[in-house]
Amino acid sequence: MAILSAFDNWLKHAAYESQHLFFFSARMIGALFSRRFYLRETLEQMYLIGVGSMVLIVLTGIFAGQGFALAFSMELMDFGAKNYLGRIMAISIIRELGPVLTGVMFAARVAAGITAEIGAMKSSNQLDAMVAFGIDPLKKLAVPRLIALIVMLPAMTVICDVIALFGGWVIATLVAHVTSTMYWSAVRERLVFGNIFVGLLKPVLFSFVIAFISCYKGFSSAGGTKGVGRATTNSVVLCSITILIGNFFITRVVFNWIKGYL
Amino acid sequence: MIELKNVDFSYDDLPVLRNISFTVDDSEAVVVMGPSGSGKSTILRLILGLETPQRGEVNVDRRDICRMNEKSKRRIRRKIGMVFQDGALFDSLSVGENVGYYLLEHTALPWPEIESRVRSMLGFVGLDADEVIDKLPDQLSGGMRRRVAIGRALLSTDPKIMLYDEPTTGLDPNAIRNVVNLINKLHRERTVSTIVVTHQIADAFAMADRYIIIYRGELVFDGPYEQLRGCRDTRVQEFLAPFRDSMTGVFKRKFFDGGISP
Numbered sequence: 001m002a003i004l005s006a007f008d009n010w011l012k013h014a015a016y017e018s019q020h021l022f023f024f025s026a027r028m029i030g031a032l033f034s035r036r037f038y039l040r041e042t043l044e045q046m047y048l049i050g051v052g053s054m055v056l057i058v059l060t061g062i063f064a065g066q067g068f069a070l071a072f073s074m075e076l077m078d079f080g081a082k083n084y085l086g087r088i089m090a091i092s093i094i095r096e097l098g099p100v101l102t103g104v105m106f107a108a109r110v111a112a113g114i115t116a117e118i119g120a121m122k123s124s125n126q127l128d129a130m131v132a133f134g135i136d137p138l139k140k141l142a143v144p145r146l147i148a149l150i151v152m153l154p155a156m157t158v159i160c161d162v163i164a165l166f167g168g169w170v171i172a173t174l175v176a177h178v179t180s181t182m183y184w185s186a187v188r189e190r191l192v193f194g195n196i197f198v199g200l201l202k203p204v205l206f207s208f209v210i211a212f213i214s215c216y217k218g219f220s221s222a223g224g225t226k227g228v229g230r231a232t233t234n235s236v237v238l239c240s241i242t243i244l245i246g247n248f249f250i251t252r253v254v255f256n257w258i259k260g261y262l
Numbered sequence: 263m264i265e266l267k268n269v270d271f272s273y274d275d276l277p278v279l280r281n282i283s284f285t286v287d288d289s290e291a292v293v294v295m296g297p298s299g300s301g302k303s304t305i306l307r308l309i310l311g312l313e314t315p316q317r318g319e320v321n322v323d324r325r326d327i328c329r330m331n332e333k334s335k336r337r338i339r340r341k342i343g344m345v346f347q348d349g350a351l352f353d354s355l356s357v358g359e360n361v362g363y364y365l366l367e368h369t370a371l372p373w374p375e376i377e378s379r380v381r382s383m384l385g386f387v388g389l390d391a392d393e394v395i396d397k398l399p400d401q402l403s404g405g406m407r408r409r410v411a412i413g414r415a416l417l418s419t420d421p422k423i424m425l426y427d428e429p430t431t432g433l434d435p436n437a438i439r440n441v442v443n444l445i446n447k448l449h450r451e452r453t454v455s456t457i458v459v460t461h462q463i464a465d466a467f468a469m470a471d472r473y474i475i476i477y478r479g480e481l482v483f484d485g486p487y488e489q490l491r492g493c494r495d496t497r498v499q500e501f502l503a504p505f506r507d508s509m510t511g512v513f514k515r516k517f518f519d520g521g522i523s524p
Contacts, residue, residue: 125350128312132344133364133418134336 020220025212028146031138041144049110049145050152054159056109060101061160065093065167073176082176086186089168094195098161099202100247106153106206107239111214114145115235118218119228127219142215149207157203194258202250206243213239263287264309264423264455269318271304278304279315280479288422291449291456293466296476297501302459303347305476306425309457310344311335322423343415343454347427349407351399357384357410358395364418379417387413387444405437412444424448426458430465442468463505475501 069089076082118141121127127137165187172178214235221231264286271279278301286292294302307313308320311327319326322338330338351360359366361383362376369376381391387409399407408429415421426445430438442465449456449469458469466473473490475483477497483490493499 124348124353125346126352128307128310129344129346129350129352131312132310132339132342132346133367134339135367136332 021212021216024216024219025208027138028142028212028215031136031143032146034139036136036139038140038144041140042147045144045148046152048113049106049148050156053106053109053152053156056105057102057156057160058163060105061098061163062167064097064101064160065089065164066171068092068097068164069168069171070175073171073178077176082172082178083182084186085168085172085176085178086183087190089165089172090187090190091195093164093168094161094190094199096247096251098157098164099199099206100243102153102157102160102203103206103210103243103247104240106149106156106210107236107243110149111210111235111239112232114211114214115218115221115232116228118142118215119221119231122219122221123224123228137219142211142219145215146208146211149211150204153207153210154200154203157199161199197258198251198254201254202247205246205250209242209246210239213242263321263323264457265319265321265324266305266308267319267321269308269315269320271301271308271313271315278479279308279476282318282476282479282481284474284481284484286455286457288455289449289453290472291470292458292472292474293470294457294459294474294476295461295463295466295501298461300476301479302461302476303427306344306427306457306459309423309425310339310342340419341421342423342425343412343418343421345408345411345415345424345426345429347431348404349399349411351407351411351414353399355398356395357397357399357402360399360410361413361417363414380413383413383417384410386416388440389413403437405433405440408433408437408441409444412441412448416448421454423455424457426456426460428460428462429458430460430462438465445469463502477501 069085072088073082073085076085076088118127121137121141127141130137130140169180169183172183173180217231217235217238221227223230266282266284269279269282270277282305284292294305296302304313308315309322309327311320311330314328320328323341325334325338327335327338351357352363355363358377358380362380365371365376365379377395380395384391384394389406389409394402394406394410399410402410412429415424424445429441429445433441445456445458446469448454456470458466460466460469467487472486473483474481475490475498477500482495482497483493485493490498490502
């Protein structure tokens with residue numbers, strides 16, 4: 001009985017949170033198209049989110065690409081199909097691995113930062129002070145972060161893809177002894193519209209997920225420092241899980257539409 | 263003029279204020295006192311339109327701020343200067359940017375013009391502009407932060423109403439004296455309506471003509487000093503008991519130069 005009651009409470013809380021997140025996201029979209037635009041804040045966020053994540057993304061790309069290539073090259077060599085390594089790398093990295101890894105890395109670094117910063121501002125009354133001075137915190141804080149994510153996450157995903165493919169090339173040439181020409185021509189073969197479209201659509205959608213969840217968690221945090229910490233953890237977990245689940249559904253739905261372009 | 267009429271307010275299901283009614287006339291100074299958690303700060307948030315009561319009216323200049331849209335609220339807020347608890351200074355901005363925040367956000371004035379006004383305001387609140395203008399709020403003492411917050415509120419829109427939320431809490435005696443004198447100086451020289459929320463009764467006596475006591479969400483006293491001394495209400499007596507020694511009037515005449523004599 002106690003378990004049922006706890007489950008009931010959890011369900012109610014989840015429904016309540018989802019409803020609030022939905023309305024908050026709608027308000028953010030509304031604020032995105034409102035008149036006042038904070039260019040300086042947007043450029044600053046682009047720098048912090050994009051340039052600030054560069055090292056993390058480069059490291060993620062290179063080691064993920066190398067690890068992936070290493071695992072696949074072993075299997076492919078057994079079948080005498082090592083020349084297909086470039087194709088497999090291109091498909092898996094551009095369609096799946098690049099967007100998901102970059103998304104999850106952004107969830108860890110950027111979403112945590114956004115929630116913690118906005119949460120700390122809320123707990124020290126800075127958000128109320130903004131309202132008192134006639135500033136809409138949603139426009140001033142949330143919208144620049146959303147725009148910065150929409151621009152920088154796809155850009156960082158492309159960088160991650162390129163670095164991961166280079167990582168794969170290192171393994172292909174040094175371990176699997178595939179010639180560079182063979183590897184890159186196989187990669188080029190799979191650089192078709194469908195793969196590139198899916199590979200760029202996903203980060204755009206993930207950027208909305210990260211911006212909505214992290215800003216919502218920051219704006220709704222309560223309970224002082226401990227509350228901000230809890231909101232930050234929840235934000236990272238929720239963003240990561242949503243990205244992984246969302247990735248599956250995007251792959252499933254989009255592939256039905258663009259089969260002919262793959 | 264500020265008028266609260268039969269205001270009930272609760273956070274979720276937790277009642278905070280019950281049937282609160284009082285009026286603050288133009289250029290009157292009122293102190294709202296009460297134990298921590300009695301709902302004092304909520305009154306300021308209601309006057310600023312940051313919260314909406316479940317019942318009753320909050321009239322600022324004869325207009326109910328609770329029934330307005332955000333745009334109209336912003337217009338009303340221009341008449342109000344709010345000093346939040348702990349100052350609520352924007353911690354990523356310098357002192358100069360904090361004080362000139364409203365001008366930076368809402369006007370097209372060039373920075374040298376804003377800087378000159380900021381410097382003059384810092385002088386008015388008793389700070390050395392050269393020393394503090396480029397510092398971050400974290401580098402200031404508690405008393406200096408409160409004075410910067412007062413300067414920020416004043417430079418915004420030349421307010422006709424000043425609201426102070428616990429302006430002396432956590433300060434040393436010297437800083438308390440500076441802040442209290444500044445509040446009195448403002449009240450006298452600019453003839454602004456002043457509402458000070460505090461639970462520190464010794465400071466309260468130096469800042470007002472009239473005292474309101476909120477006890478567990480209810481207004482239990484509203485009147486001048488003499489009436490407060492003679493009040494037989496048990497809830498008022500319970501609140502005043504620890505401070506009885508400071509009610510002789512000697513304290514405020516000796517300690518504060520701007521206090522109102524009983």
